Amino acid sequence: MKKLINKPEDVLADALKGVSEAHPELRVDHQHRVIYRAQPKDHGKVALISGGGSGHEPLHGGFVGVGMLDAACCGEVFTSPTPDQMVEATTVVDQGAGVLHIVKNYTGDVMNFEMAGEMAAADSGVRVETVVTDDDVAVQDSTWTAGRRGVGVTVLLEKIVGAAAEEGRDLDAVLDLSKRINAQGRSMGMALTSCTVPAAGKPTFDLPEDQMEMGVGIHGEPGRKRVPLAGAAEIAEQLVDPILSDLDFQGGPSIVMLSGLGGTPLIELYLLYGEVAVLLEKAGVQVARTLVGDYITSLDMAGASVTVLKADDEILRLWDAPVKTAGLRWGL
Amino acid sequence: MKKLINKPEDVLADALKGVSEAHPELRVDHQHRVIYRAQPKDHGKVALISGGGSGHEPLHGGFVGVGMLDAACCGEVFTSPTPDQMVEATTVVDQGAGVLHIVKNYTGDVMNFEMAGEMAAADSGVRVETVVTDDDVAVQDSTWTAGRRGVGVTVLLEKIVGAAAEEGRDLDAVLDLSKRINAQGRSMGMALTSCTVPAAGKPTFDLPEDQMEMGVGIHGEPGRKRVPLAGAAEIAEQLVDPILSDLDFQGGPSIVMLSGLGGTPLIELYLLYGEVAVLLEKAGVQVARTLVGDYITSLDMAGASVTVLKADDEILRLWDAPVKTAGLRWGL
Amino acid sequence: MGTLTGTVAVTESVSVATLVDWLSSFRDAVHEQGTYLTELDSAIGDADHGANLIRGMDAVMGAVAGEVSTVGSAGDLLKKVGMTLVTSVGGASGPLYGTFFLRAATATGDATSLDAAAVLAMLRAGLEGIVARGKAEAGDKTMYDALAPGLDAFASALESGRDVLGAAEAAADAAADGRDATEPLIALKGRASYLGERSVGHIDPGAASSALLLRALADALAAAG
Amino acid sequence: MGTLTGTVAVTESVSVATLVDWLSSFRDAVHEQGTYLTELDSAIGDADHGANLIRGMDAVMGAVAGEVSTVGSAGDLLKKVGMTLVTSVGGASGPLYGTFFLRAATATGDATSLDAAAVLAMLRAGLEGIVARGKAEAGDKTMYDALAPGLDAFASALESGRDVLGAAEAAADAAADGRDATEPLIALKGRASYLGERSVGHIDPGAASSALLLRALADALAAAG
Ligand SMILES: Nc1ncnc2c1ncn2[C@@H]1O[C@H](COP(=O)(O)OP(=O)(O)O)[C@@H](O)[C@H]1O
Ligand SMILES: Nc1ncnc2c1ncn2[C@@H]1O[C@H](COP(=O)(O)OP(=O)(O)O)[C@@H](O)[C@H]1O
Ligand SMILES: [Mg+2]
Ligand SMILES: [Mg+2]
Ligand SMILES: [Mg+2]
Ligand SMILES: [Mg+2]
Structure with missing residues (x-):
C-alpha cells in the first residue's frame, strides 16, 4: 500500500x-x-x-x-x-x-x-x-x-x-x-481499479487489466458486474443508459455531474464527459448545468460516476445561488 | 493501461x-x-x-x-x-x-x-x-x-x-x-507511483512497493532520487526542507499550495498538508493563504508537490481579487 | 473445541467478572481474526469489518478496564459496552452490536450473577435488538444467520439438561455452522446486498464475527470453570 | 548495412524525389522504432519521443504526398517539412527537427538536385539550426551527439573521395556510434538533465532518432542507386 x-x-x-x-x-x-x-x-x-x-x-x-x-x-x-x-x-x-x-x-x-x-x-x-x-x-x-x-x-x-x-x-x-x-436524481458508477482501504492495506478486490467493474458504489465494493474493459464512448453508454431507462428526463432542464472516484485524473473525466454529453443530447436531455471533477470519491479508486438530476426553474435558481465551500464555490 | x-x-x-x-x-x-x-x-x-x-x-x-x-x-x-x-x-x-x-x-x-x-x-x-x-x-x-x-x-x-x-x-x-x-516561489514534488502516458500504454517507470521518487516534475519523469517509502510526516520534511533552504521565507506572509499529482485522493492531500503546516509553522513561515487539491498534475501519478510563495500585502490583495475559472474561483 | 457433553464440571452461575472475560476473549478473537474478517468484507463489502471491531473492542476493554470492581451489575457493564460500541464503531456493525449489548443490559438489569436461563434471556434480548435495528430475517446473509441458530442451540442444550458452559459450546458450534451456511446465500441486507448474485460464494463477515462472539462466551465460561 | 567502400555504383546527384524517399524512409523507421524511442524516453524523459516523431512524420508525409511534382525545389520541400514538423510535433524535438529542415531549406534554396557537397551543406545548415535553437554542445547527451559525428564522417568520406551514398553510409554509422556513446553521459540539456546522475546508463532518445534520420538518408540514396 x-x-x-x-x-x-x-x-x-x-x-x-x-x-x-x-x-x-x-x-x-x-x-x-x-x-x-x-x-x-x-x-x-x-x-x-x-x-x-x-x-x-x-x-x-x-x-x-x-x-x-x-x-x-x-x-x-x-x-x-x-x-x-x-x-x-x-x-x-x-x-x-x-x-x-x-x-x-x-x-x-x-x-x-x-x-x-x-x-x-x-x-x-x-x-x-x-x-x-x-x-x-x-x-x-x-x-x-x-x-x-x-x-x-x-x-x-x-x-x-x-x-x-x-x-x-x-x-x-x-x-x-x-x-x-x-x-x-439518478446515478451510475464504474471502476477501472479497486481502491485500497488504509486499514486493510491492500486493494479491496483484484481487477485484471482487461476488465472493469460496472455499477460500483463509493466504498470500493465490487460492482454489479465485471465486464470487459471498453473505450470511453462505450463506458459512457453503460453509465447513461441505465440512468435514462430508470427515469424520464424529457421536458425540462437537467443538472449533470460527472464525478471522478479519486484516482482518475481530470483529463479523463473531461474526455468521458464529452461522450456522456453526446449521449444525453441524442436522448433529448437538456443539460442546463454541469459539474465535472472529483466530488464524491472512493479513496484512490480509478473510475467515474454520472449523476443526472431532473431540474426546473426553481431548482436551477437554487443551484445558481451563492455557495462558498472548499469543494463548490460560486456567486460569492 | x-x-x-x-x-x-x-x-x-x-x-x-x-x-x-x-x-x-x-x-x-x-x-x-x-x-x-x-x-x-x-x-x-x-x-x-x-x-x-x-x-x-x-x-x-x-x-x-x-x-x-x-x-x-x-x-x-x-x-x-x-x-x-x-x-x-x-x-x-x-x-x-x-x-x-x-x-x-x-x-x-x-x-x-x-x-x-x-x-x-x-x-x-x-x-x-x-x-x-x-x-x-x-x-x-x-x-x-x-x-x-x-x-x-x-x-x-x-x-x-x-x-x-x-x-x-x-x-x-x-x-x-x-x-x-x-x-x-519554490516547489518540490514526490511520487508514490509512475503515471502512464496514453500513447506509451504502460507506466513510465516501475517503482517497487517500498520506494518512492523524490524530486519529480510533472511529466512522469523519474525524480532526482529514489528513496525508501516513508510516512507523511517524513515525506513532508523531504518536501519542505529543500524549499526552505533554497529561499528565506521569514518576515512576511506566504501563500502555500499543496497539489496532488492526479492519482492521489483529497483525504491524503489534506493529511499531508497537516504535516506541511506543522513544519512551516516550526520554521516561522507565516502561511497567509492555502490551496490544497489537484492544481498541477501529472496524469494519474500518485504523489504531491508543495509550493511556497513569498508574498506581501500587494500580492495577497491580488491573490484575493476575484477569479472565475473552472479550477479556481472566488470573489465573483 | 467441540462440545463437551458429559463433562463433570458444572458451571452454576456467571459472574460479572466472567462477562468481562467474555468481552476480553472476544477482543482477543477479533484481533486474531481481524485480517480474516476484513478479507471477508473485502469480497462482498467495504473491507473494514475487522478494523471496525478491533477499534470497538479495544474501546470497550478500555472503558471497562479497572472498572470491574466498580461496575456493580451485569446491566451496568453491558450498557457501558453497548454505548462504547455505538460511539466508537460506526458502520453497520456498531449500531447492531451496540444495540445487542444495550438490550442485553436491559434484560440482565441489576443482577450481579446470571444463571443459565438469565444468560439465554440476555442473548435473546440482544438478538432481538439486532433485529429491531436491522430488520434482518433468516437467510438474509447477516450476523443474524450465525446468532439465531446459536441461540436456538443454546436453548435446546439447556432443555436437554446441559449446563451453561455446555449450552454456550453448543451455541458456538451452531453459530459456526450458521456462519458457514451463509456462504451460498444471496445477501439481502447490508452492503453485500448491492452485489446481488455476486454475493454468493462468500461467508458473511458479520456472521463470522458473531460466531466469534459466541465462541468467546464458551471460552470465558470454560475458563471460569 | 556497413559502409560500401569500393562499390562501383556512384551516386552523382540527389533529386527532390530522393529527398522525399529519405523522409518516407525516416517515417517508416520511426514507426518501426517508435516503441523503442518511447522506451528510451521513458527511462530519462517523459515517454513521448516515439509518439512525437510518428505524429510529425505522418503529418510530413501527408503534407508532401502527391506534391512531389508540384514541389519545385529542394528548398520548397524542406521548408514544408520544417513547417509541418514545427506545427505538428511540439515538445523539444518539434522545434529542433523543424529548425533542422527549415535551415536545410535555406541552404538548398531553389536547387532541384543536389550534389554531394550540397547535401553536406544542407545537413550542416540543419545542424547549425538545431544548435542555434537548443544551444546543445558536444557531450550534452542530445541529438547533437549523433548528428555532429555523423556529419563529420560525411565530410571526411567525401574528402577521402567517396560518393554521396558512401558518405551517407559513413554518416549513418558514425551517428549510430554517437548514439551509443550517449549512454554513459550525464544529460545537460533537455528533460533528461533533470535526472542529473540518474541519466547515466541510458541512450538519449533524440540521438537514437537522429541516427535513424541519417540511416534513412543512406537508405534512400542506396535505393536511388
Ligand atoms: N440489516 C442488518 N441486519 C443484521 N446485520 C447486518 C445488517 N446489515 C449489515 N449487517 C451485518 O454487518 C456486517 C458488516 O459490518 P461492517 O463491515 O462493520 O459495517 P459496514 O457494512 O457498514 O461496513 C455484515 O457482514 C452483516 O453481517
Ligand atoms: N537543447 C537541446 N538541444 C538539442 N537536442 C535536445 C535539446 N533538448 C532536448 N533535445 C533532444 O530532444 C529529445 C527529446 O525529444 P522529445 O521527447 O520529443 O521532447 P520532450 O523532451 O519535450 O518530451 C532528447 O532526447 C534530446 O535528444
Ligand atoms: Mg464493512
Ligand atoms: Mg464500512
Ligand atoms: Mg519526451
Ligand atoms: Mg514531451
Whole structure:
C-alpha cells in the first residue's frame, strides 16, 4: 500500500488536522470529528448536517459553508460516523429552526443517523428531519433488501437544499424539497481499479487489466458486474443508459455531474464527459448545468460516476445561488 | 493501461470536446486546440496566455477565465504545444495592450514559445513578453543545463498576475510582477507511483512497493532520487526542507499550495498538508493563504508537490481579487 | 473445541467478572481474526469489518478496564459496552452490536450473577435488538444467520439438561455452522446486498464475527470453570 | 548495412524525389522504432519521443504526398517539412527537427538536385539550426551527439573521395556510434538533465532518432542507386 499517510488508524484524525490548517473559514471539532462553518448561519434558519464514512472527499467536509452544509460528521474511512457525533453536531448547528440530516442510504449510515435522531430528540428537543438519498440505479430496489445506495445526488441535494435553507425556508419545506431532489436524481458508477482501504492495506478486490467493474458504489465494493474493459464512448453508454431507462428526463432542464472516484485524473473525466454529453443530447436531455471533477470519491479508486438530476426553474435558481465551500464555490 | 479514453492518439481532441460541453463560459477552438474565455476581456488590458503539454489539468485550461488567463494552448500529452497555436491565441486575445506568455521552463516549451514569439511579432506586430517559471528546487540550477523546471508557482503566478492584468496594469508592469512572483516561489514534488502516458500504454517507470521518487516534475519523469517509502510526516520534511533552504521565507506572509499529482485522493492531500503546516509553522513561515487539491498534475501519478510563495500585502490583495475559472474561483 | 457433553464440571452461575472475560476473549478473537474478517468484507463489502471491531473492542476493554470492581451489575457493564460500541464503531456493525449489548443490559438489569436461563434471556434480548435495528430475517446473509441458530442451540442444550458452559459450546458450534451456511446465500441486507448474485460464494463477515462472539462466551465460561 | 567502400555504383546527384524517399524512409523507421524511442524516453524523459516523431512524420508525409511534382525545389520541400514538423510535433524535438529542415531549406534554396557537397551543406545548415535553437554542445547527451559525428564522417568520406551514398553510409554509422556513446553521459540539456546522475546508463532518445534520420538518408540514396 502506497499512501500519503502516517499510521492507518490515524488517517482521519491526521486529515482533519490538515483541513483545519487549510481552511480558516471552517472550524474542526477534532474530538467529535465534526467540521463546522467557523461563522454559524443566522438564527431562525434551518441547519443542514450530513456525514458518512471518510474517503469520499470533498464530500462531505468540503461542502460545509455558506449556501450548503452547516456541519459534516466524519466517520472512519468507509465507516459511518457514530450517533454521538451527529447528536453533538445537531445541537451545535441548530438555530432554533430545526435540523435536516442528509443521509446516504447505507445500512450503517441509516442506523447511526436513526439512533442519533432518537437521541437528539430525547436529549435536546431539537427537531430533526432526515432525508435518505438512494439514487444508484446499479442496485435494484426492493422492499426485501437494503435498497439503492445513496451516491452522487447527495452532492446536488446538499447544494440545492442548502440554498433553500439559506433563503430561510422552514424545515418542512426544506425536507420536502430534499425528498423531491432525491426522487428526481439518478446515478451510475464504474471502476477501472479497486481502491485500497488504509486499514486493510491492500486493494479491496483484484481487477485484471482487461476488465472493469460496472455499477460500483463509493466504498470500493465490487460492482454489479465485471465486464470487459471498453473505450470511453462505450463506458459512457453503460453509465447513461441505465440512468435514462430508470427515469424520464424529457421536458425540462437537467443538472449533470460527472464525478471522478479519486484516482482518475481530470483529463479523463473531461474526455468521458464529452461522450456522456453526446449521449444525453441524442436522448433529448437538456443539460442546463454541469459539474465535472472529483466530488464524491472512493479513496484512490480509478473510475467515474454520472449523476443526472431532473431540474426546473426553481431548482436551477437554487443551484445558481451563492455557495462558498472548499469543494463548490460560486456567486460569492 | 486502464484509462477512460477512446484511442490514445485522440485523448486531447476528445478531452477538449468534454471541456467545451462542460463549460459554456469557455470557447474551445478545436482546430488550434486553444481554450479561450467565451467573453473576451476589455480592450486596453494586457492579455495572458499560457500553455504546455496536456495531462496537468486543471493547468492550464482550468485557469482560463476572469481574473486569470485569457487563453490556454493545449499540447499533446506531456508535449509542448506548437508555435502556430500560440501565434493564433496571441492574435485572438490581444486587446491592444500586448500579451504575456507564461511558459514553464522545459526545453520544448521554451523553444516553441520562442518561435511563437518571433512569429507573432513578425506577423501581427502584437507586443509579446514572456515569463519563464523555474521554481523546482529538486533541480540544481546551472548555466550549463536546462535549468530548473517550472512547476507549481505557475498556478500562483497565473492567478496573481491575472488579477494585475485585470486591474489594467500595462505589459511592463505585468511582466515585472510575473518575474518577481517566479523569483519568490519554490516547489518540490514526490511520487508514490509512475503515471502512464496514453500513447506509451504502460507506466513510465516501475517503482517497487517500498520506494518512492523524490524530486519529480510533472511529466512522469523519474525524480532526482529514489528513496525508501516513508510516512507523511517524513515525506513532508523531504518536501519542505529543500524549499526552505533554497529561499528565506521569514518576515512576511506566504501563500502555500499543496497539489496532488492526479492519482492521489483529497483525504491524503489534506493529511499531508497537516504535516506541511506543522513544519512551516516550526520554521516561522507565516502561511497567509492555502490551496490544497489537484492544481498541477501529472496524469494519474500518485504523489504531491508543495509550493511556497513569498508574498506581501500587494500580492495577497491580488491573490484575493476575484477569479472565475473552472479550477479556481472566488470573489465573483 | 467441540462440545463437551458429559463433562463433570458444572458451571452454576456467571459472574460479572466472567462477562468481562467474555468481552476480553472476544477482543482477543477479533484481533486474531481481524485480517480474516476484513478479507471477508473485502469480497462482498467495504473491507473494514475487522478494523471496525478491533477499534470497538479495544474501546470497550478500555472503558471497562479497572472498572470491574466498580461496575456493580451485569446491566451496568453491558450498557457501558453497548454505548462504547455505538460511539466508537460506526458502520453497520456498531449500531447492531451496540444495540445487542444495550438490550442485553436491559434484560440482565441489576443482577450481579446470571444463571443459565438469565444468560439465554440476555442473548435473546440482544438478538432481538439486532433485529429491531436491522430488520434482518433468516437467510438474509447477516450476523443474524450465525446468532439465531446459536441461540436456538443454546436453548435446546439447556432443555436437554446441559449446563451453561455446555449450552454456550453448543451455541458456538451452531453459530459456526450458521456462519458457514451463509456462504451460498444471496445477501439481502447490508452492503453485500448491492452485489446481488455476486454475493454468493462468500461467508458473511458479520456472521463470522458473531460466531466469534459466541465462541468467546464458551471460552470465558470454560475458563471460569 | 556497413559502409560500401569500393562499390562501383556512384551516386552523382540527389533529386527532390530522393529527398522525399529519405523522409518516407525516416517515417517508416520511426514507426518501426517508435516503441523503442518511447522506451528510451521513458527511462530519462517523459515517454513521448516515439509518439512525437510518428505524429510529425505522418503529418510530413501527408503534407508532401502527391506534391512531389508540384514541389519545385529542394528548398520548397524542406521548408514544408520544417513547417509541418514545427506545427505538428511540439515538445523539444518539434522545434529542433523543424529548425533542422527549415535551415536545410535555406541552404538548398531553389536547387532541384543536389550534389554531394550540397547535401553536406544542407545537413550542416540543419545542424547549425538545431544548435542555434537548443544551444546543445558536444557531450550534452542530445541529438547533437549523433548528428555532429555523423556529419563529420560525411565530410571526411567525401574528402577521402567517396560518393554521396558512401558518405551517407559513413554518416549513418558514425551517428549510430554517437548514439551509443550517449549512454554513459550525464544529460545537460533537455528533460533528461533533470535526472542529473540518474541519466547515466541510458541512450538519449533524440540521438537514437537522429541516427535513424541519417540511416534513412543512406537508405534512400542506396535505393536511388
Ligand atoms: N440489516 C442488518 N441486519 C443484521 N446485520 C447486518 C445488517 N446489515 C449489515 N449487517 C451485518 O454487518 C456486517 C458488516 O459490518 P461492517 O463491515 O462493520 O459495517 P459496514 O457494512 O457498514 O461496513 C455484515 O457482514 C452483516 O453481517
Ligand atoms: N537543447 C537541446 N538541444 C538539442 N537536442 C535536445 C535539446 N533538448 C532536448 N533535445 C533532444 O530532444 C529529445 C527529446 O525529444 P522529445 O521527447 O520529443 O521532447 P520532450 O523532451 O519535450 O518530451 C532528447 O532526447 C534530446 O535528444
Ligand atoms: Mg464500512
Ligand atoms: Mg514531451
Ligand atoms: Mg464493512
Ligand atoms: Mg519526451
